[in-house]
Amino acid sequence: MGLNVRQRLRVRPLYRQHLWHLIMATCMPYTSLLVCCIWIRHSVSLTLSSWYKPVPYKVCPALHHGMGTPLMIHVKARSSPYPESQVERYPVPDNYVSWSIPWAEYEPLDYTADIVRAGPEWADPDFREEGQSEDGPRFNTLDGRIDRTSFVGCYELDEDKLPRNPMGRTGITSRGLLGKWGPNHAADPIVTRWKREAGEKVIHEQSGKPILQFVAIKRKDCGEWAIPGGMVDNGELVSATLKREFGEEALDSLTASKHEKDRLRRLFQSIFSNEKAKEVFAGYVDDPRNTDSAWVETVATNFHDDTGDSVGQLDLQSGDDAGHVQWSDIDQKLQLYATHSHFLKRVTEMWGAHW
Numbered sequence: 001m002g003l004n005v006r007q008r009l010r011v012r013p014l015y016r017q018h019l020w021h022l023i024m025a026t027c028m029p030y031t032s033l034l035v036c037c038i039w040i041r042h043s044v045s046l047t048l049s050s051w052y053k054p055v056p057y058k059v060c061p062a063l064h065h066g067m068g069t070p071l072m073i074h075v076k077a078r079s080s081p082y083p084e085s086q087v088e089r090y091p092v093p094d095n096y097v098s099w100s101i102p103w104a105e106y107e108p109l110d111y112t113a114d115i116v117r118a119g120p121e122w123a124d125p126d127f128r129e130e131g132q133s134e135d136g137p138r139f140n141t142l143d144g145r146i147d148r149t150s151f152v153g154c155y156e157l158d159e160d161k162l163p164r165n166p167m168g169r170t171g172i173t174s175r176g177l178l179g180k181w182g183p184n185h186a187a188d189p190i191v192t193r194w195k196r197e198a199g200e201k202v203i204h205e206q207s208g209k210p211i212l213q214f215v216a217i218k219r220k221d222c223g224e225w226a227i228p229g230g231m232v233d234n235g236e237l238v239s240a241t242l243k244r245e246f247g248e249e250a251l252d253s254l255t256a257s258k259h260e261k262d263r264l265r266r267l268f269q270s271i272f273s274n275e276k277a278k279e280v281f282a283g284y285v286d287d288p289r290n291t292d293s294a295w296v297e298t299v300a301t302n303f304h305d306d307t308g309d310s311v312g313q314l315d316l317q318s319g320d321d322a323g324h325v326q327w328s329d330i331d332q333k334l335q336l337y338a339t340h341s342h343f344l345k346r347v348t349e350m351w352g353a354h355w
């Protein structure tokens, strides 16, 4: 039966209404589901964020330093014989250095040098021996006046509660020649000036860059050339160690007269000022004395005398652990103790000098 125009016009809105209801009926469940999902997700994330509040203090207060340990595998820390001894390390091939590689056959030698066993004030007692406090050192924290945190991060303890060298196996356990279990903190002052002739900077023929010189000492223990660094005493600030070690090894301050000590103190104030100090490195040192349970970490700081006026007044004189002291040209061919040439490379990069 046909509808006239007026009837058709009345029916059209009805169709539209039905169509709209149909669309709504089809889409509503999906829309509601979507809204539900968004709401649930929002609530869950709110709840989680209130559960997992950030921890207000670090569980392990170890430092992570921007200029820290370079990605490298330690080599000198695996060399034999162990310094000042005939002790041979258990040979550790490169692919077994990492603790993450299981190695059932690994049998490192337990070695502590007599000088450490004698219990000098700079050494920890052997907490494994009878009669010692059962607690032992408090690792990964400031333990009284001893800083047992590591620049590398939070280090692990093994099944015997001995700290684990964060750079991996060395072939020797216990402390060898090192006094502290875990990190043994040192400081390395890198005092530099430009090499000059007739007042002009000397330019290297090949690199075309000016040559830097640094104060180098010859270590008495191994005869190798090195930066005049040393261990941080318990409770001592690194800035104080830098000055003390430089004074003792490069200026023989230990035997200086009172008058000379006063002069040095004044001179140090200008050379080792905070404004001049540029931290070059803070982290693990590939030192030949390192063991699985004791290792050296250092803060290497550069004090550069651009005009050569202040360090020029230094009357270099070796003392304490140094057999000899001199200004040395910095060049990549230098063979230095531990990872000291790595620190010098960074200094040349900082000053745009020859390497």
Ligand code: RP5
Residues within 6 Å of the ligand: 186, 187, 188, 226, 227, 228, 229, 230, 231, 285, 287, 296, 298, 321, 338
């Ligand atoms: C190195 O050993 C450090 O970089 C620092 O120069 C030195 C500290 O040991 P001692 O000179 O006190 O023996 O690893």
